Amino acid sequence: KAGVTQTPRYLIKTRGQQVTLSCSPISGHRSVSWYQQTPGQGLQFLFEYFSETQRNKGNFPGRFSGRQFSNSRSEMNVSTLELGDSALYLCASSLGHRDSGNTIYFGEGSWLTVV
């Protein structure tokens, strides 16, 4: 069965612009989480969506937002881009049980460069 799919894989944006990244989870998975990976900060949790509702949120400014559709596909948006937003953005999906035993699968990521 298909894995987690992220689009686009690579993109370059200019400071001040906005960007939308898309994620299609594994079929049957209802939870989608987003992570930012940078050399300096490592992997940091952005937010999680479950059944179209944001269930968890990390410590990122309001410029970072997301949503989930009824088919569990998710998008994240970053507005007013800053140079420091350059990163690999990873999407992950799971069945979404609240207990901590979920197996979480990651996509290949979207590489964002802000110039």
Add this chain to the structure above:
Amino acid sequence: AQSVTQLDSHVSVSEGTPVLLRCNYSSSYSPSLFWYVQHPNKGLQLLLKYTSAATLVKGINGFEAEFKKSETSFHLTKPSAHMSDAAEYFCVVSAGGQGGKLIFGQGTELSVKP
């Protein structure tokens, strides 16, 4: 709060020798722990998962990890390294009761010399 500390930022081994990547965790209750691997320019692949069943967990590609509560450790091992094992490895703890939220260690880069 949960956290993980990977004790080595870089480990170098020769092909055919054992691999040991060290991880300590902090958790206020019984945690779920994971090891993920990331090859260059790739996403994260799950190696193995501990969720309070057996303390010795076997994963893919010959990797295994042992959960030691008394030492709050979850070290990753492999008896014999292959060149293809060269990658970044992340020890991860689940933020309990919060579904899809994972807390990552800083990563250990594994180099394998011929």
